[in-house]
Amino acid sequence: MADDLLVARGLVVAYGRRSAQLFSSRKQVPVLHGVDIRVGRGETVGIVGESGSGKTTLGRALLGLVEPTAGTVTFDGADITALDEKARRQLRRRMQMIFQDPMSSLNPRHTIGRILTEPLVLHGFAKSRAAALSLVHGVLDRVGLSRNTVERYSFELSGGQRQRVGIARAVVLKPDFVLADEIVSGLDVSTQAQVLRLLKELTSEMHLALAFISHDLSVVRSICQRVVVMREGQVVEEGPCERVFTAPASDYTRMLIDAIPLPTVDPGWLTRGAAAEAAVPG
């Protein structure tokens, strides 16, 4: 399609390859078995699946953080797997990531100000520290953090504030694409609502493409336009959320949806689908 931003074709990733020289019997563990996925410009795509489905590996491959055994990843027309380090570095500004646990992804020795201004200077986005700081103030205003957050350290912030910093760090470079990997899984439901709402607003304001990895299908339904369902390293189903959630084509998707407990008393829910689960080995 003409408006594709990020396209992966036939992606195969296997871990354990490098150690083959040391222990010749060490076998490769395939994690992705030929995955096709595309994210359009400004499109929000959910990547869902259970643990071990390969969703995190897929995300890392999309950003060029793991090298695929086979297949290609094309970002804005360029094959990122074929780029040299210099060209990749230029792309990195345009492809950002928000991490699951901001406590371990934000350097505890650096102030939030340093964490946010450094990439601006590094990528030549701001000519001086002062110019960078004014950009940072703008992004802090936008994500709902006070400007004096620049003087704080990550451990002084609450979980929700930290995740706002994570979002600010990702969007301050005005990227085209953001990968968010389980970014709300550790948050309380009220904080989660605020963070998701912010992310949803930012993607539409900035025309930002988003790949949103989550195990929580209700969260994906609330912020994504399209959804990709993964299982054991393969895409089992893909389509607009509206269609997939109301009329899933795959039995596996159906089972995943049926396993979500909704906050409405449903006396038959617990026993329903027991036979289907037994039929789909998992």
Next chain:
Amino acid sequence: MSAPRLVIEALGVISLRAGGAPILRGVSLTVDTGEVHGLVGESGAGKSTIAKAILGIVPSQVRISGGRIVFEGRDLLALSASELRAILGRDITLVPQDPSTALNPSRRIDAQMTDGLRLKRGLSMKEARLRARALLAEVQIRDPERVLSSYPHQLSGGMRQRVLIAAAFALEPKLVIADEPTTALDVTVQKQILRLIRALQERHGTSVLFVSHDLGVVAQICDRVSVLYMGKVVEQGGTADILQNPQHPYTQALLAANPRYDRPDTGLEPTPPEVVAALRAEIAAFDAGALSRGGG
């Protein structure tokens, strides 16, 4: 009507570290025989502190400042250590949150499962192992022999949680405390585990105190619910009543923040500032009252 199996009355817990700041503010609730009672709330609400107070495992920097925990007519807080030992681990057991840390990594499953059966029920090693095997079959483990001779790391998370549930129900306890037992699991495994807990609980008439942050989980497994905010019960009642017709603004806010795939246009509502202000005022009023009553 028989007396409830567990009665918690005005339970107060304070943090010694934070200058005596309250953690639980006069929590009262009852768990009937054969009932699953949900404790729901966000982090810091005091859900796990209630569970720990019942089990007598509150951390050293935390102190129970008042109230009673009456289990089958006896106040657990007034019992001696040896009296407690006779109850805990036998009549009251725990299904912990994290199946990967709750089992001893250096002992096989059979050794860990038979401890309680031998020490609390006086079974021989052989009898205990047979019983453990039957219990694993009851939690739908297909090859109990293999699991019994495995170490925890050889089992999946769902399998380990099944083992822990089997162990918790092994001594036919009267009350099981389930502390976020499915938080670490995938949804399909979570559903199987919830089904299992409910089936065992119904079969044995066990009472369950079910701690959860997930309103969806609570909706599917709990008969009644207590909603907690900062160590205070803000609302209590039948699960269907609470979820369909929440009275307290905080319960309403929790439900409005919760995304659900079947209603994509709802959810993600931020808690209105006036609700937060009212909650803080409610907490402050309680604390002021507690101070004037001369207790924490």
